[in-house]
Amino acid sequence: MNEKMYGLGSARSVIREIFEYGKARKAEIGDENVFDFSLGNPSVPAPLCVKETLCDLLETKDPVSLHGYTSAQGDAEVRKKISQFIEKEYNSENTPVSSPDLIYLTSGAAAALTCTLTAILNKGDEVLALAPFFPEYRVFVERTGASLVTVPCKSGSMRPDLDLIEDAINEKTAAIIINSPNNPTGVVYPEEDIIGLSKLLSKASESIGHPIYLIADEPYRELVYGDCFVSYIPNYYENTVVCYSLSKSLSLPGERIGYVSVSPRTKDAQKLYLALCGAGRALGFVCATSLFQYMMASLLGKTSDVSAYEENRDILCSALAEYGFSVTKPDGAFYLFVKSPISDAKKFCEKAKEYELLLVPSDSFGVEGYIRISYCVKKEQIERSLPAFKALAEHYRKGE
Amino acid sequence: MNEKMYGLGSARSVIREIFEYGKARKAEIGDENVFDFSLGNPSVPAPLCVKETLCDLLETKDPVSLHGYTSAQGDAEVRKKISQFIEKEYNSENTPVSSPDLIYLTSGAAAALTCTLTAILNKGDEVLALAPFFPEYRVFVERTGASLVTVPCKSGSMRPDLDLIEDAINEKTAAIIINSPNNPTGVVYPEEDIIGLSKLLSKASESIGHPIYLIADEPYRELVYGDCFVSYIPNYYENTVVCYSLSKSLSLPGERIGYVSVSPRTKDAQKLYLALCGAGRALGFVCATSLFQYMMASLLGKTSDVSAYEENRDILCSALAEYGFSVTKPDGAFYLFVKSPISDAKKFCEKAKEYELLLVPSDSFGVEGYIRISYCVKKEQIERSLPAFKALAEHYRKGE
Numbered sequence: 001m002n003e004k005m006y007g008l009g010s011a012r013s014v015i016r017e018i019f020e021y022g023k024a025r026k027a028e029i030g031d032e033n034v035f036d037f038s039l040g041n042p043s044v045p046a047p048l049c050v051k052e053t054l055c056d057l058l059e060t061k062d063p064v065s066l067h068g069y070t071s072a073q074g075d076a077e078v079r080k081k082i083s084q085f086i087e088k089e090y091n092s093e094n095t096p097v098s099s100p101d102l103i104y105l106t107s108g109a110a111a112a113l114t115c116t117l118t119a120i121l122n123k124g125d126e127v128l129a130l131a132p133f134f135p136e137y138r139v140f141v142e143r144t145g146a147s148l149v150t151v152p153c154k155s156g157s158m159r160p161d162l163d164l165i166e167d168a169i170n171e172k173t174a175a176i177i178i179n180s181p182n183n184p185t186g187v188v189y190p191e192e193d194i195i196g197l198s199k200l201l202s203k204a205s206e207s208i209g210h211p212i213y214l215i216a217d218e219p220y221r222e223l224v225y226g227d228c229f230v231s232y233i234p235n236y237y238e239n240t241v242v243c244y245s246l247s248k249s250l251s252l253p254g255e256r257i258g259y260v261s262v263s264p265r266t267k268d269a270q271k272l273y274l275a276l277c278g279a280g281r282a283l284g285f286v287c288a289t290s291l292f293q294y295m296m297a298s299l300l301g302k303t304s305d306v307s308a309y310e311e312n313r314d315i316l317c318s319a320l321a322e323y324g325f326s327v328t329k330p331d332g333a334f335y336l337f338v339k340s341p342i343s344d345a346k347k348f349c350e351k352a353k354e355y356e357l358l359l360v361p362s363d364s365f366g367v368e369g370y371i372r373i374s375y376c377v378k379k380e381q382i383e384r385s386l387p388a389f390k391a392l393a394e395h396y397r398k399g400e
Numbered sequence: 401m402n403e404k405m406y407g408l409g410s411a412r413s414v415i416r417e418i419f420e421y422g423k424a425r426k427a428e429i430g431d432e433n434v435f436d437f438s439l440g441n442p443s444v445p446a447p448l449c450v451k452e453t454l455c456d457l458l459e460t461k462d463p464v465s466l467h468g469y470t471s472a473q474g475d476a477e478v479r480k481k482i483s484q485f486i487e488k489e490y491n492s493e494n495t496p497v498s499s500p501d502l503i504y505l506t507s508g509a510a511a512a513l514t515c516t517l518t519a520i521l522n523k524g525d526e527v528l529a530l531a532p533f534f535p536e537y538r539v540f541v542e543r544t545g546a547s548l549v550t551v552p553c554k555s556g557s558m559r560p561d562l563d564l565i566e567d568a569i570n571e572k573t574a575a576i577i578i579n580s581p582n583n584p585t586g587v588v589y590p591e592e593d594i595i596g597l598s599k600l601l602s603k604a605s606e607s608i609g610h611p612i613y614l615i616a617d618e619p620y621r622e623l624v625y626g627d628c629f630v631s632y633i634p635n636y637y638e639n640t641v642v643c644y645s646l647s648k649s650l651s652l653p654g655e656r657i658g659y660v661s662v663s664p665r666t667k668d669a670q671k672l673y674l675a676l677c678g679a680g681r682a683l684g685f686v687c688a689t690s691l692f693q694y695m696m697a698s699l700l701g702k703t704s705d706v707s708a709y710e711e712n713r714d715i716l717c718s719a720l721a722e723y724g725f726s727v728t729k730p731d732g733a734f735y736l737f738v739k740s741p742i743s744d745a746k747k748f749c750e751k752a753k754e755y756e757l758l759l760v761p762s763d764s765f766g767v768e769g770y771i772r773i774s775y776c777v778k779k780e781q782i783e784r785s786l787p788a789f790k791a792l793a794e795h796y797r798k799g800e
Contacts, residue, residue: 254690290654
């Protein structure tokens with residue numbers, strides 16, 4: 001048996017652990033009395049167009065082609081539509097930032113990442129991740145035999161620290177993962193950061209003699225509030241691979257549908273794409289679910305009602321600030337990253353449990369002293385939880 | 401970039417190569433004039449209950465739970481129903497051969513195999529496969545750092561050769577893959593072979609000091625004709641892991657839904673199951689598509705109209721025998737494995753192309769001198785192809 005895999009399967013992630021505790025606690029004292037902010041499972045339902053499109057496909061399309069194998073990289077027509085959509089929505093220049101022949105449909109963003117990393121990495125390579133980061137990055141990278149090198153973001157703003165990134169690059173650096181809008185901070189990296197990072201990576205690639213691939217993990221692309229601008233990184237940096245998913249934007253996390261788009265400006269783009277096809281084959285992904293491939297092609301640009309998350313964010317941010325928590329209002333995703341009033345965030349989360357508040361300590365995201373609040377919950381849960389947050393704040397004020 | 405993955409992505413499988421040739425040729429001379437027997441893509445449509453169940457789920461189930469994340473191993477209720485079904489249909493003894501807590505839902509049989517192999521194997525391990533075998537076994541095994549050891553079946557019957565299997569086992573042997581009903585031969589291993597193999601493996605496991613896991617790859621379980629009996633291997637051999645899929649039985653190959661069932665009689669079953677969960681996590685499968693998980697729970701035991709394949713088999717077997725081909729009528733799956741009239745099967749398949757017959761040479765399945773005919777096509781294609789088969793046979797008769 002493989003002991004590493006046993007380790008990964010038996011050590012449940014911290015987030016899952018809290019979620020399971022919450023389920024048990026809800027059974028004890030009632031669902032409405034436990035304030036579970038642990039999981040990033042969207043509470044806003046998929047929009048009606050999802051049901052309509054799926055039913056329409058089932059009613060009208062020949063079942064043999066609807067449910068049959070597509071090409072391993074995804075149906076050609078679907079890939080064409082995705083590429084057209086990307087060009088129309090995101091391309092700010094004259095040369096294309098996508099191609100139907102460089103798009104590879106996947107079972108969600110996790111598969112997009114594992115296929116991309118498997119295509120790129122060799123044993124001994126290094127991949128940079130900006131802390132705090134989604135904990136599974138480490139699992140995905142280390143499975144390939146490469147190592148994850150964490151580079152802290154600027155404390156406070158949680159924006160990339162270009163000097164630290166530059167310091168971390170060496171000849172072994174094969175890739176950097178960027179996740180904006182970010183899980184767990186909700187921060188959207190401003191365009192100036194993307195421009196700075198692109199220049200840095202271009203220079204560094206040249207100096208180390210091979211491209212540093214930028215892997216843009218973008219499941220939260222559409223989840224931004226106000227007039228926030230999300231840079232489409234292939235416009236700025238040539239060696240970019242975009243990993244995308246409908247899990248969050250259309251509230252379909254269980255359906256596992258997404259894609260990888262290799263920028264045509266990438267060095268050896270065609271070769272990388274073939275390596276991606278090889279990786280998907282070796283990992284056992286055959287093709288992305290055909291029904292959801294066809295659905296995706298019909299619903300490009302559609303999202304769930306994102307305004308519900310914005311309302312949650314506003315209520316929570318105002319209240320937490322009022323109670324004395326140190327919180328910056330993020331522009332995207334559905335996470336708040338709040339400074340723990342004590343340095344030991346795990347201890348703080350244990351205390352919060354006494355108030356039935358289930359929060360995730362930042363340690364698992366690669367930084368200390370913060371907690372993550374997933375606010376993709378029903379508004380009522382936010383409202384009902386406020387007295388608990390207030391009491392928790394008071395506990396620490398009194399303690400001081 | 402990873403050169404191995406590039407190799408896997410750029411070297412298209414022989415089967416895909418023939419299939420692509422067929423598409424181009426059809427565009428030239430018309431669909432009805434090319435007799436493509438290359439792919440195992442079911443031509444019998446999914447039964448109506450598939451559409452009905454999916455529409456019903458979409459109409460009645462709350463979208464947040466229908467499309468939300470399930471547990472990584474699959475929804476608990478779905479796993480319970482699968483286990484109950486297995487016990488009812490296949491258990492011939494008193495102790496259970498399945499458990500809801502040892503079932504892991506996957507994106508089809510390919511994912512079931514890659515997760516299982518990743519859970520079991522360490523670098524340097526050996527896995528036995530009985531030739532001829534599904535070519536992707538080699539890709540899946542070698543990706544883990546283990547090696548595939550091929551053991552030929554008995555020529556003619558294409559049944560397992562127990563003596564050769566015994567000879568192939570050594571201390572490095574970690575697993576054996578069994579695929580009955582078989583791709584590419586259509587052979588269903590008789591119960592006496594399973595009993596003999598089980599005894600052999602039990603003895604060998606004891607002698608080498610660790611269990612040899614039997615991986616039963618069963619996507620064709622329900623595709624059998626007449627009163628053919630398919631042994632459920634966990635009834636015979638304790639260390640069995642069953643990999644199952646709805647791709648063929650319900651004609652849903654593009655939807656990627658299946659499961660792994662670890663037999664509770666397996667040594668360290670719980671530990672193996674956790675390693676499986678770890679493998680799924682590391683490879684990026686999050687959970688099997690939730691919509692299809694729920695559908696599966698409602699449709700256990702349902703199949704497409706398998707009698708259409710039986711009819712195809714009968715027409716083709718009679719005709720080929722009449723034309724002088726050496727063909728044994730197989731009991732299952734939808735493949736005929738026919739002896740090539742010349743020793744070079746590739747050359748024979750090239751000649752067959754001149755008659756617009758697209759057949760797969762056996763070399764890619766690990767044996768020489770045969771061709772595989774996938775007869776999961778429309779009956780009309782079989783009927784229209786017969787004169788071509790006859791002319792091909794005559795060509796070789798004349799040549800003698």
